[in-house]
Amino acid sequence: MKSPLIVALDYADTAAALAMAELLDPRQCRVKVGKELFTASGPKVIEQLQNRGFEVFLDLKFHDIPQTVAKACQVAARLGVWMLNVHASGGKAMLEAAREAVDGVTASGHQPLLIAVTVLTSLDADALGQLGVHDSVKLQVERLAALSAEAGLDGLVCSAQEASRLKQLHPEFCLVTPGIRPAQHGADDQRRTMTPGAALAAGSDYLVIGRPITAAPDPAEALSALLAACAG
Template sequence: MAELVVALDFPTKESALEMAQSLKGTATWMKVGLELYTTAGPEIIYELRKLGFRVFLDQKFMDIPNTVQGAVRSAVRAGADMITIHTCGGRRMMEAARKGLEEGAADTGRSPLLLGVTVLTSMTEDDLVLPEGMTVPTLALQYAKAARECGLTGVVCSGHEVESIKSACGDDFVCLTPGIRLASADDDQRRVMTPAQAVAAGSNYLVAGRPITKADSPRDAATLFLEQMAAESL
């Protein structure tokens, strides 16, 4: 069954932990992105794990291979359960990231999921310079195939691309889908899906932030997400 990940996009460690505490007993995964990690550092991973959550460290690493290898190794040592890199960093970088994961696993006895970001769900063809005839789904599939060949666990992609990626890369290839919305929303996400649609498409992990954390009752919102996901899984 697909799992829900709540994005803790908060400016302080205190506000993020307060939200996480209020969601105990609903989602079991929390996402730490750029804003929160920059202000709170690796300690936020420890604090969330202490509360009983699994931690998705969404830093989207992209740099020279040696730098990304070290960053992934450090992320594993810090306790992350899921880590992201950018597939557009190229094959050598993705292979170095996998090596960093293996090194961190050897140190800790833990082997987190390593996912490659294909095309951000905030982007459409209008935001990209694509070769003639290429579409965003085609590009995402191309990146996913490369990620599979480089030994990554899976990819981050829109729910609209999951079916083709699973078909090409196998059902065991993990697809994490951001931009999950209960209904249409006026924000910076574009290629979005509802929880039920994403589960039906085959997504393994669904990420939702503002629709839960900005709701009048975040706990009720998270519960509604989980109910819609479970209904589609029956």
């Protein structure tokens, strides 16, 4: 069984990202390329990571008019990424356009997974209220999940605290969970966090982990320890 761990390569340049990748085993994890690294390095870093054996989650959270998002998703799919994402709050037409654009693109021998962001794990009820959303985080997540299901997406980015309910509502979805922290690690800038074992037990399929691995004195050892925690 493939590892559920996705290591976030949140770096400002290619050299730092590749240096970290060299310390990791692609048999033990996938990697995530987000806005910072992609803006600094562009598509080339994806190719370089793939050449090192890593499957890449391109975490750019596309959110724009349907045609613009569709074109961006198609280009991303042609890079051969394993997974990419969009914001569910972009609306059903945007989600459907993204779905149609990715369908049939198999640059790496398989079609990439297309998932939607529901509510960022840095947001809580107070933060949602500031945006004019006065329902609970739980209700907003479920509303956006239903919209994503109607549009035919493959899964969601969500907090592990919502994973159990989302698996009940949408058992076909793969759930990708950021905000994962070992029991002894602080929450950093995440507000809705959970340990790896608890997140998997709650229904998460993939766990995005950054600083607990990348800032560790020995990233390879930290990755192995987290894998053991997942298994246990």
